[in-house]
Amino acid sequence: MPRASERRSPAAQRHADTVRFVLFEARPAGLAFKQLVRSSELSPHQARAGLACLPDTIAERGWPPLIWTRLDGYKFCSDPAELRAYEVAIIREKLTEIRRFITGVVAPHAVLQPKGRWIKHLNTQLSSVESTLDVIADYIDA
Numbered sequence: 001m002p003r004a005s006e007r008r009s010p011a012a013q014r015h016a017d018t019v020r021f022v023l024f025e026a027r028p029a030g031l032a033f034k035q036l037v038r039s040s041e042l043s044p045h046q047a048r049a050g051l052a053c054l055p056d057t058i059a060e061r062g063w064p065p066l067i068w069t070r071l072d073g074y075k076f077c078s079d080p081a082e083l084r085a086y087e088v089a090i091i092r093e094k095l096t097e098i099r100r101f102i103t104g105v106v107a108p109h110a111v112l113q114p115k116g117r118w119i120k121h122l123n124t125q126l127s128s129v130e131s132t133l134d135v136i137a138d139y140i141d142a
Contacts, residue, residue, distance in 0.1 A: 008053050015042055015050030016057050023066070023076055030068075030075030088137060095133040102126050 008016075022040045023031065031039060037047045051074065054066055064076040067086045077083055106126060110119050
């Protein structure tokens with residue numbers, strides 16, 4: 001079975017093309033979601049579908065990455081410092097998610113089943129992911 005990213009509907013691909021066109025027209029500025037919806041003449045649902053599909057298209061075609069910031073909204077970005085700041089912010093967000101998953105689900109499961117093979121494996125792997133993300137999140141360019 002193909003991965004979710006490989007199961008893009010033709011409609012989502014059309015919406016992604018529309019979103020891409022609107023964002024390329026707005027460059028170098030970005031667009032808030034409401035502005036993107038108005039400019040693209042898509043419904044909010046269609047705009048979200050296009051935004052979800054767009055990263056795969058970007059990767060396939062070698063376009064600049066799409067980022068979102070509170071200040072600028074959605075935009076294509078080529079600035080290394082801005083991309084690094086965005087990547088670190090996303091890594092910190094994922095690190096928080098993983099830590100909450102470990103403390104809220106995995107740790108209580110380990111207490112209930114201390115000798116379970118699955119939970120030991122899961123705990124080991126998630127601890128490894130957590131430490132790796134922690135190193136990246138604390139990365140400071142010297």
